[in-house]
Amino acid sequence: MLKTNQDKLVMQSVCGEISHPRARTYRFDTEGQAHMVPGTGGITYNVKVGDYASGWKGDHVEPGVSIQLSDALKNSGLNCMACVGNEAKVISGEAKGEKGVVTGFHGGIEHTLIHFEDEIMEKLSIGDKIQIKAFGNGLEIESYEDIKIYNLDPKLFEQLGIRKQDNGNLEVDVVTEVPARLMGSGIGSPAYRGDYDIQTADPQDYKDFGLDKLKLGDIVLLRDCDTTYSRGYLKGAVTIGIVIHSDCIIGGHGPGVTTLLTCKESKIKGKKNSEANIVNYLNLK
Incomplete structure (x- = not known):
């Protein structure tokens, strides 16, 4: 087994709120055709990790739940500190106490993406707060400092x-x-x-x-x-x-x-x- 510095890493809490989907105007494809389709943000009930990434009538669709903070500096802390695989816990709303997993980070829109089981998704609402045990920043493999x-x-x-x-x-x-x-x-x-x-x-x-x-x-x-x-x-x-x-x-x-x-x-x-x-x-x- 590869040896890491896991025992030296710091675990911190970071928090975000379930975002609302955004739609500014039409999205134009490479042929110049205009489309009005779902995109980033919100609670996406029927697109989850494990599903195909292509074929959806959408653009940049984020699986599961998308969270962020309105304060850009604090949201940067959320994006930079959380890691894929971290535990995420709902701390407000009907689903309070339920847990999920961080699955990725979407640049530009600056969203952190969370996977929850279907029955938990049904309890979630836009604006619910989700806290993450951020752990993994600074992870290194012993003798592989260039990786x-x-x-x-x-x-x-x-x-x-x-x-x-x-x-x-x-x-x-x-x-x-x-x-x-x-x-x-x-x-x-x-x-x-x-x-x-x-x-x-x-x-x-x-x-x-x-x-x-x-x-x-x-x-x-x-x-x-x-x-x-x-x-x-x-x-x-x-x-x-x-x-x-x-x-x-x-x-x-x-x-x-x-x-x-x-x-x-x-x-x-x-x-x-x-x-x-x-x-x-x-x-x-």
């Missing part, structure tokens, strides 16, 4: 079953690999928060890499993508991430990927496994 870990709860890190190969590289189960040329929105943004979109505008590439079959919560490998500090192309770099929102109509966008591990060199290898999804690692329903 950066972001947004990852130590428990989930262990569940991923990351293995050390004979040559010292690390091997991670992934659903698929994505080439850097398909990565769009999010380039240049800080890597420790938010997400990085897989572009959908080239239907042949999208199909060739199995991206039309991606599921929310899937673990994927981004080839030649350096997300050590900011997001961008670097030959040989590798990023492991989790798919956090649906595909998109807008050009340059698509299923979002939140960084979990990254390295400027090819020290992380992917092994194809169609079951590499957070619902299987954390037994989510």
